[in-house]
Amino acid sequence: YPGSFGAPPPAQDPMWGYFTAIAGQDGEVDAEELQRCLTQSGFSGTYTPFSLETCRIMIAMLDRDMTGKMGFNEFKELFMALNGWKQNFMTYDQDRSGTVEPHEMQQAIGAMGYRVSPQALNAIVKRYSKGGRIFFDDYVACCVKLRALTDSFKRRDTVQQGSIMLQYDDFILCTMAI
Amino acid sequence: YPGSFGAPPPAQDPMWGYFTAIAGQDGEVDAEELQRCLTQSGFSGTYTPFSLETCRIMIAMLDRDMTGKMGFNEFKELFMALNGWKQNFMTYDQDRSGTVEPHEMQQAIGAMGYRVSPQALNAIVKRYSKGGRIFFDDYVACCVKLRALTDSFKRRDTVQQGSIMLQYDDFILCTMAI
Numbered sequence: 001y002p003g004s005f006g007a008p009p010p011a012q013d014p015m016w017g018y019f020t021a022i023a024g025q026d027g028e029v030d031a032e033e034l035q036r037c038l039t040q041s042g043f044s045g046t047y048t049p050f051s052l053e054t055c056r057i058m059i060a061m062l063d064r065d066m067t068g069k070m071g072f073n074e075f076k077e078l079f080m081a082l083n084g085w086k087q088n089f090m091t092y093d094q095d096r097s098g099t100v101e102p103h104e105m106q107q108a109i110g111a112m113g114y115r116v117s118p119q120a121l122n123a124i125v126k127r128y129s130k131g132g133r134i135f136f137d138d139y140v141a142c143c144v145k146l147r148a149l150t151d152s153f154k155r156r157d158t159v160q161q162g163s164i165m166l167q168y169d170d171f172i173l174c175t176m177a178i
Numbered sequence: 179y180p181g182s183f184g185a186p187p188p189a190q191d192p193m194w195g196y197f198t199a200i201a202g203q204d205g206e207v208d209a210e211e212l213q214r215c216l217t218q219s220g221f222s223g224t225y226t227p228f229s230l231e232t233c234r235i236m237i238a239m240l241d242r243d244m245t246g247k248m249g250f251n252e253f254k255e256l257f258m259a260l261n262g263w264k265q266n267f268m269t270y271d272q273d274r275s276g277t278v279e280p281h282e283m284q285q286a287i288g289a290m291g292y293r294v295s296p297q298a299l300n301a302i303v304k305r306y307s308k309g310g311r312i313f314f315d316d317y318v319a320c321c322v323k324l325r326a327l328t329d330s331f332k333r334r335d336t337v338q339q340g341s342i343m344l345q346y347d348d349f350i351l352c353t354m355a356i
């Protein structure tokens with residue numbers, strides 16, 4: 001199709017109708033709409049539904065223009081990522097208790113390709129634990145945050161040196177919204 | 179008193195008994211204990227009690243040794259900060275609706291002495307809004323995060339230049355835990 005650059009126009013995408021129904025009048029999905037959609041679609045299965053806080057983090061991850069809302073492409077991108085994390089979580093949660101162990105989460109983060117020190121891994125896992133275990137909602141919130149922060153870092157680390165120069169305002173901008 | 183450096187020993191501090199009752203066996207306060215204590219003490223008044231998520235952020239702000247728990251001095255420091263933010267919030271929430279307006283929150287952040295760009299201010303306020311307004315719980319979560327991130331930045335900006343060099347691992351460590 002001319003002008004489509006290989007991607008089908010939204011109207012032909014099977015998810016387009018679903019998206020527009022959720023997005024409503026403004027044509028974009030905010031945190032409350034996302035929470036409703038994830039709850040009603042039964043995405044979490046037997047796991048506790050996502051908190052509004054986690055949904056806000058999900059949107060912040062993809063929300064480059066900082067409107068607090070997601071367009072169609074971000075919406076699809078989010079669902080792909082969520083499916084991956086859910087698969088991953090279920091691999092570790094073999095007894096379907098709804099939680100994984102700290103060492104399993106550390107393994108999972110490593111398996112996703114993040115190179116973080118044992119100290120950072122430890123701090124992360126502690127932050128997202130409740131009573132020494134990690135619930136699905138917190139697991140996803142952690143994955144979202146880690147991905148968003150790593151993306152922010154990489155965008156600034158143009159020469160791929162593993163370290164960046166950050167101004168205070170930029171630091172606040174890329175960390176406070178997540 | 180010898181060895182006291184001017185501060186009364188904990189046993190003579192009026193808050194010590196309160197702290198030990200909340201801390202329990204391990205002598206430190208974790209997020210769940212903090213939430214229970216803030217709810218039972220009626221700290222939020224007519225406002226919605228703090229979510230567990232906000233309590234975790236509060237502990238992360240002060241938790242330099244990353245144990246996920248607070249000792250006595252941190253506990254007192256937190257209460258001082260909380261009182262300040264509550265006063266501040268109530269000044270803006272004159273009709274006691276439990277929420278403040280985005281522009282009021284922007285003003286409040288400026289009044290606390292943070293020097294952030296209009297773009298960052300905007301992103302922050304959007305992130306902590308629900309339906310275009312900011313609730314007390316989210317207001318406090320935002321203040322805690324902003325303070326913790328600013329402290330982290332300042333500790334690394336030893337020459338006070340307003341910009342720092344950050345390694346990936348350090349970046350993750352100082353942002354993921356909050």
Ligand SMILES: [Ca+2]
Nearest residue numbers: 023024026028
């Ligand atoms: Ca919408």
Ligand SMILES: [Ca+2]
Nearest residue numbers: 093097099100
């Ligand atoms: Ca399990």
Ligand SMILES: [Ca+2]
Nearest residue numbers: 201202204206
């Ligand atoms: Ca305790």
